């Protein structure tokens with residue numbers, strides 16, 4: 001059973017200068033146990049997808065299914081949300097917040113569960129402070145703790161690391177990976193490329209309300225950047241013959257090859273080695289998602 | 302509809318109130334100081350305008366009580382909007398009706414306590430309320446239903462139309478009270494707006510309150526009219542609220558206001 005399926009979801013908002021098309025035809029499914037990254041620039045429609053999944057927004061047409069069901073209150077209690085800049089009442093303490101949500105999520109052994117999530121998110125020392133006194137990173141930890149209360153089968157994360165300093169963001173990414181190990185399916189939206197490269201099994205690239213591409217991170221990258229450059233530094237200048245045979249671009253003792261697959265790299269290295277050269281350094285110039293992002297958005301404009 | 306969800310939201314609101322005690326000023330300070338002012342005024346006017354002071358005192362009792370119900374129920378919702386926390390509540394599987402009922406129930410707790418205090422103050426300053434306790438309480442029920450109805454309607458409008466409309470929480474009751482003719486008979490309103498008083502939730506209520514003050518007996522038909530008017534508002538407020546939520550889910554307003 002897919003944790004989340006969107007079928008042909010369309011959403012238009014009324015705007016001052018005509019309707020704003022937020023989702024044109026969002027149609028994708030998330031597989032059990034994966035981290036699925038929804039990657040796209042600001043205003044692409046990521047949050048709209050999350051809001052529709054959470055029944056905060058009704059689509060104009062199309063359907064959403066969470067574990068095969070409509071997002072009813074019962075279904076919502078089995079999933080959870082962490083949104084960047086998550087907020088709770090300023091006067092409440094994390095302990096209050098967790099107590100309330102454990103009631104809302106119908107958690108049987110509340111005190112035990114609260115102690116557990118406080119410990120997991122390392123927020124025990126914050127539990128009696130007012131929410132308004134917490135830093136952005138600490139607030140996100142509290143949101144994280146809240147999201148763990150019901151041991152969600154599906155966790156929706158809307159730009160969770162937005163506005164965090166790199167250290168905290170790294171911590172959060174580690175925790176996301178831990179969650180995945182414990183069996184939680186995760187939908188993560190972000191506009192940070194490195195985040196999906198580090199975290200996600202698959203990505204959907206969304207741009208102007210359209211999912212332009214979907215697949216394993218590597219596949220999506222390779223599809224648009226089928227080749228990548230390998231720059232070898234050798235112990236001496238390669239011969240013209242070798243350069244011709246292996247289609248190398250040579251400059252001094254450096255040789256650049258354009259490759260199509262991991263196998264091609266192994267073959268190249270073997271051939272250079274067999275020809276009697278020593279390889280001093282290898283530099284692979286693989287496209288980052290950043291490059292991909294620039295390329296796609298360039299194509300669309 | 303689940304009682305435990307309603308209780309969870311109530312628990313949360315009461316907890317916030319405890320953490321945020323300046324809110325008690327809103328709840329206690331204004332109604333009680335106002336009641337004392339009109340109580341002293343009634344004592345003073347006794348010497349030259351026997352019943353005028355009591356009319357103001359008793360009408361004001363119901364006004365204050367209504368304002369408390371409507372404003373506090375809105376305030377509880379507004380605090381979730383100001384703190385951007387409504388989204389978290391709704392995505393935890395609490396329905397809009399459970400949410401609303403919780404807000405009204407929490408308001409009722411406060412309003413009952415303060416209402417009782419107001420009743421005692423008014424009685425102390427000579428309003429004959431205990432002598433007519435069942436009338437007093439039935440009129441209070443009408444005030445409760447009418448003002449909670451306005452609270453529900455204002456919440457609906459804010460959800461459907463946006464935070465900009467939160468000014469309604471502070472202004473709505475004033476206008477409704479004006480058209481409901483509080484200290485004066487509806488006949489005194491200019492004729493072209495007099496008909497409005499006929500469709501107001503509090504017109505018969507205030508008429509009853511004036512009769513209480515002037516020592517006249519309050520006819521059951523008048524009490525019935527007061528309950529029917531405010532009860533009708535109360536009943537109609539719920540589908541309106543549901544419609545507002547539905548609309549807000551479509552227009553994107555809910556997603557916007559809740560985050």
Ligand SMILES: Nc1ncnc2c1ncn2[C@@H]1O[C@H](COP(=O)(O)OP(=O)(O)O)[C@@H](O)[C@H]1O
Pocket residue numbers: 013014020021022040041042043044045046047048049552553554556557
């Ligand atoms: N609740 C809303 N009301 C009106 N317009 C909205 C609303 N939510 C999003 N939009 C518009 O829809 C588009 C997509 O927004 P969003 O899903 O928030 O993008 P993202 O999360 O990818 O940055 C934007 O043009 C945005 O202005």
Ligand SMILES: [Mg+2]
Pocket residue numbers: 043046047048158159
């Ligand atoms: Mg967004």
